[in-house]
Amino acid sequence: INPDIASERQTASFSVEKLMAWLDGSAEHTRIRRAVVEAIECDPVFSRENQYFQSQNERYEEAVKKAVHLQKKMQEMGWTENGPEYKYIYRALAGDVAFLLHRVFMRSISMLGSDKQVAKWIPLATQYQLIGSYAQTELGHGTYLQGLETTAVFDITTQEFILNTPKISAMKWWPGDMGRSATHTVAFAQLYIHGKCYGVHPFIVQIRSLQDHSLCPGITAGDIGPKMSFEHADNGFLMLQNVRIPRENMLSKFCEVQPDGTYVRWGSQKINYFTMTSVRISLISDEVITPVMKACTIAIRYSVVRRQSKLKPGEQEAKILDYQTQQEKLLPQLAAAYAFHLISNYLQELFDRGYREIQRKNFDMLPELHAFSSGFKAIITQYCTSAVEICLRACGGHGYSLLSGLPSLYTKILASCIYEGENTILLLQTARFLIKCFMAASAGQPVPPSVTYLAAVKPGK
Amino acid sequence: CPAKNKLDFLSPDIYMEAYRHTAARLVSSTAAKLQDLTQSGVKKHDAWNQCTVQLARAAKAHCHYITVKNFAEAVVKIETQAGIQKIMKHLCDLFALHGIFSNAGIFLHDGYISGTQMDMVTASYLDLLPVIRKDAVPLVDAFDFTDKSLNSALGSYDGQVYQRLYEWAQKSPTNTQMSPAYERYLKPLLHK
Numbered sequence A: 001i002n003p004d005i006a007s008e009r010q011t012a013s014f015s016v017e018k019l020m021a022w023l024d025g026s027a028e029h030t031r032i033r034r035a036v037v038e039a040i041e042c043d044p045v046f047s048r049e050n051q052y053f054q055s056q057n058e059r060y061e062e063a064v065k066k067a068v069h070l071q072k073k074m075q076e077m078g079w080t081e082n083g084p085e086y087k088y089i090y091r092a093l094a095g096d097v098a099f100l101l102h103r104v105f106m107r108s109i110s111m112l113g114s115d116k117q118v119a120k121w122i123p124l125a126t127q128y129q130l131i132g133s134y135a136q137t138e139l140g141h142g143t144y145l146q147g148l149e150t151t152a153v154f155d156i157t158t159q160e161f162i163l164n165t166p167k168i169s170a171m172k173w174w175p176g177d178m179g180r181s182a183t184h185t186v187a188f189a190q191l192y193i194h195g196k197c198y199g200v201h202p203f204i205v206q207i208r209s210l211q212d213h214s215l216c217p218g219i220t221a222g223d224i225g226p227k228m229s230f231e232h233a234d235n236g237f238l239m240l241q242n243v244r245i246p247r248e249n250m251l252s253k254f255c256e257v258q259p260d261g262t263y264v265r266w267g268s269q270k271i272n273y274f275t276m277t278s279v280r281i282s283l284i285s286d287e288v289i290t291p292v293m294k295a296c297t298i299a300i301r302y303s304v305v306r307r308q309s310k311l312k313p314g315e316q317e318a319k320i321l322d323y324q325t326q327q328e329k330l331l332p333q334l335a336a337a338y339a340f341h342l343i344s345n346y347l348q349e350l351f352d353r354g355y356r357e358i359q360r361k362n363f364d365m366l367p368e369l370h371a372f373s374s375g376f377k378a379i380i381t382q383y384c385t386s387a388v389e390i391c392l393r394a395c396g397g398h399g400y401s402l403l404s405g406l407p408s409l410y411t412k413i414l415a416s417c418i419y420e421g422e423n424t425i426l427l428l429q430t431a432r433f434l435i436k437c438f439m440a441a442s443a444g445q446p447v448p449p450s451v452t453y454l455a456a457v458k459p460g461k
Numbered sequence B: 001c002p003a004k005n006k007l008d009f010l011s012p013d014i015y016m017e018a019y020r021h022t023a024a025r026l027v028s029s030t031a032a033k034l035q036d037l038t039q040s041g042v043k044k045h046d047a048w049n050q051c052t053v054q055l056a057r058a059a060k061a062h063c064h065y066i067t068v069k070n071f072a073e074a075v076v077k078i079e080t081q082a083g084i085q086k087i088m089k090h091l092c093d094l095f096a097l098h099g100i101f102s103n104a105g106i107f108l109h110d111g112y113i114s115g116t117q118m119d120m121v122t123a124s125y126l127d128l129l130p131v132i133r134k135d136a137v138p139l140v141d142a143f144d145f146t147d148k149s150l151n152s153a154l155g156s157y158d159g160q161v162y163q164r165l166y167e168w169a170q171k172s173p174t175n176t177q178m179s180p181a182y183e184r185y186l187k188p189l190l191h192k
Helices: A003-010 A016-024 A027-041 A056-077 A086-093 A100-112 A115-126 A269-303 A324-359 A366-394 A396-400 A406-415 A423-442 A449-456 B006-010 B012-039 B044-077 B082-102 B104-108 B115-133 B136-141 B161-171 B181-190
Strands: A132-135 A151-155 A160-164 A184-193 A196-206 A219-223 A236-240 A243-246 A255-257 A263-265
Touching: A003 B136, A016 A027, A016 B082, A016 B136, A027 A056, A027 A086, A056 A086, A086 A269, A100 A115, A100 A132, A100 A184, A100 A196, A100 A269, A160 A184, A160 A196, A184 A236, A196 A243, A269 A324, A269 A366, A269 A396, A269 A406, A269 B136, A324 A366, A324 B044, A324 B082, A324 B115, A324 B136, A366 A396, A366 A406, A366 A423, A366 B044, A396 A406, A423 A449, A423 B012, A423 B044, A449 B012, A449 B044, B006 B012, B006 B115, B012 B044, B012 B082, B012 B104, B044 B082, B082 B104, B082 B115, B104 B115, B115 B136
Parallel strands: A132 A184, A151 A184
Antiparallel strands: A151 A160, A160 A243, A184 A196, A219 A236, A255 A263
C-alpha cells in the first residue's frame, strides 16, 4: 500500500465499516452486496480488464456475452429478480452489460399491461424466449410524447392495428437493444380509431424473426452508429411500414379498444408517463449516483498520492489534497454524492407509495410523482455530470487518460442529462406543477406536503 | 436571515430557511410575471414561453431545497456510531453552504442574506474544507468499490498509481500490435 494513502486511513474519525452499513441500509445489506460483487468479479466472463482497449463491435459482443452469461450465473447463485441480490448485480457489472432496454420492456408491460398480457409476455421475456426493447423517442421527437408521429390505426375488419412511421422524422431512434438484438419492442404510437386520434399508446410489436433473427415484413431496423459513449449498447433505429399487430397487443391495463372500435379508458392519460417516472427514479441511483461516487473515489485517492510543489519552503512537496483549492473542487462533490444517495432513497419511498395508490386506481399522487421524478432527475444528473467533470479535471493530465476511468465515467454520465427526458424540459414540467401548487396555495386550497412551504408566501398581486 | 455570525450558518434551520425562502421567492416572482403578462393580454402559451428560463430556475431551487432538507433530516435520524453522525453533519453543512456560495446571486437578490452574511457563509464554508479533508479517504472508502469495479489506474485502493499507469499502458494495443505506419510511411521517410 502506498504509505501516502495508508496514513490517510489511520486518522479516520469514524468506522468505515459502520458508515458503509449505513449507506447500504444495514450490515446485512453490505454482506449481500459484497457477496454479489465477489461472485461477479471472480468470474472471468465479467472481467472489464480490456475495456479501454476494445472497439465498439467488441464492446457490444462482450456486453451480449455477459448478459447471456448473467442468466446462467443468476440461476447458479439462486439470485432472482425479486431477491435482495438483484439491485447489486447491475452495480457490480458497472452497467457494462446488454439487454438494459429488455428490462424496461418488461417493466412497461408489468405496469401498463393487463393481467392477461402480463401472463403472456412476462414469462417469455423472463426466460429470454424473446428480447425486448422500448421504442418511444423518434428522430424528430423526444420527451414531448404528444408530438410523436408514429401511428397505429385500428382496422375493425381484421381486429388489428396498422403501425407506420409515416415520415423520416417519425423513425424511432436511440432505443437500446434495438439495433442488433431485440426481437420485440413496446412501441409508442398515436392511436387512431375511425379517423379520430386518442393520443399516444403502447403497442407490442415483433420486429425480428424468432427463427433466424431476420427483420419481419415492413420493419427496417439497424444500429445508429458511433456515440460519445455506450459503445456496449446497440442503440438502434426502427421504421414501420404497414405493420399489422393483433388488437390484443395494445397494452391495456388502463385503457382498451374494444372489438367494435369503442375506446375505453379508466385513469388519467398521464399513466403513460408512469413507466418513464419509474425508469427515471431507478436510473438515478444506478446510472448517476454510483458513477459520481466512483469519480470522487478516484480523484480523492489520487489527490493524496499525487504531490505537487510545496506548501512550506524546505519541506517535501505537498499532497494536492492539502491545497484549499483542490479541497474546494472535490469535497463539495463528495458531499453531493452523499446528499443525492439520500434523496434517491427518499424518491424510491415516494414512488413505492405512489405505485401502491395507483394499483388501487387512485391517481391523485401521479402529478406530484411525475413532477418530483422529472425535477430530481434533471437536477441530479446535471449536478453529478458537472461533479464528474470537476473530478476529471482535478486529476490533471492523468485524469484525461482512459486508464484513469474518469473519461468513461464522464462520457457516460453526460448522456443521463439527455435520455429519459432532456433536463430543461423536465425542469419545466416540474415548474408547471409548482406554479399550479402556488396558485392553489394562494387561493387557500390544500397542496401536497412537499410544496406546503409555498403557502407561506404572501402573493404580491 | 437571523444569522449573527459564521457559526450560525452551520445550523440546518438557518440554511434550510434560506433555501426555502429563495425557492418560494423564485416560484412566486415567476408566477407574478406570468400573471402580469397574461393580464396584459399576452396569450398564455406565449407568456409561459417568456418565463421558461425563470421557471427552470425556480424548479431547480425547489429541488435543491428539498435535497438539503432531506439531507438535514436524514442526519438527525442517524443512530449508528456518533462519529458518523458528526461527519455526515459536516457533509450536509458543506453541501448546503456550497449551494449558497456558488449561487450567491439568488440568495442575495432580495436581501434575505446580506453581503455581510454572505461573508459569514464563505467563512464557514471554507472552514469546513480542512475538517472534511481529514476524512476524505475514509469517506470514499465507505463507497466500497473494488479496484475491479473502479477499473481505474488512479483510484486503486493501494494507491500505487504510477506503477499501475505504466503497467496498463504497456497492455495497450498501441504498444502490443505492430502498426503498418512504420513500414509504409516512417521507414521511407527516414531512409529517403
